[in-house]
Amino acid sequence: MSEITYHKKNDEIECVRYRHSRKCYAPHTHTGHLVLGYVEEGEVCIIMDGTERIYRAGDQFTIPPDVVHEIKTVDGRPYSMAVTCILFSAQDEQQDDPQGGRARVASDGRLVELKASILDKPENMYLIEEMAADAGISPFQLIRKFKKVFGLTPHQFQIQCKVRKAQKLLEEEKSVCEVTYDAGFCDQSHLDRCFQKVVGLTPKEYRASLQDDGASSE
Numbered sequence: 159m160s161e162i163t164y165h166k167k168n169d170e171i172e173c174v175r176y177r178h179s180r181k182c183y184a185p186h187t188h189t190g191h192l193v194l195g196y197v198e199e200g201e202v203c204i205i206m207d208g209t210e211r212i213y214r215a216g217d218q219f220t221i222p223p224d225v226v227h228e229i230k231t232v233d234g235r236p237y238s239m240a241v242t243c244i245l246f247s248a249q250d251e252q253q254d255d256p257q258g259g260r261a262r263v264a265s266d267g268r269l270v271e272l273k274a275s276i277l278d279k280p281e282n283m284y285l286i287e288e289m290a291a292d293a294g295i296s297p298f299q300l301i302r303k304f305k306k307v308f309g310l311t312p313h314q315f316q317i318q319c320k321v322r323k324a325q326k327l328l329e330e331e332k333s334v335c336e337v338t339y340d341a342g343f344c345d346q347s348h349l350d351r352c353f354q355k356v357v358g359l360t361p362k363e364y365r366a367s368l369q370d371d372g373a374s375s376e
Contacts, residue, residue: 162359163367166329170245178236181358183229186318187309189277191243193221200237203230207309226309268293269307273315280319281342286312321356324349329368334361 165173197213205228223246290297304312324341343349353361
């Protein structure tokens with residue numbers, strides 16, 4: 159049985175199961191997705207918006223869409239947990255954020271448009287100088303403002319989106335070679351490095367985890 163298995167219910171719901179895992183994840187976001195988690199065994203540390211909290215067996219956690227977070231082990235010990243990612247609409251996000259955080263994001267239309275452009279075509283080469291010109295500010299200002307609003311730099315967000323596209327292409331059973339270039343990576347080693355950093359698995363391991371999960375659900 160694999161350490162991590164994926165099962166996609168439909169285009170809006172995906173379930174991920176971690177069994178005795180020591181996987182750690184650098185700061186990232188789930189664009190447009192609400193994350194619901196349940197710790198089955200052990201402990202897991204989640205750092206969300208700079209606040210660190212340890213969740214133990216029996217604990218549940220929620221990570222809102224577009225909120226930067228990091229996942230770590232506690233003293234290197236394994237954990238088991240189940241995570242469900244649910245696609246959220248913009249209206250759902252506004253209702254879920256009474257403090258107005260997402261409203262502040264929407265106040266800067268140029269950054270929102272830039273983010274949407276990256277999301278729409280992550281495979282396109284989009285240099286920071288081009289992004290800055292489209293946003294009407296300097297590259298330095300763009301990096302600072304984009305990270306302040308979305309929690310990641312434009313480059314980090316772009317790589318994350320490329321990896322998410324690569325995941326979808328792998329689910330369509332495209333070859334790793336096809337996925338490499340269709341998702342906008344320079345070569346397969348570049349894809350492998352970025353994919354493993356974001357997903358915690360290599361592309362081949364991810365494809366195998368999908369197959370394993372399908373078999374286990376029958």
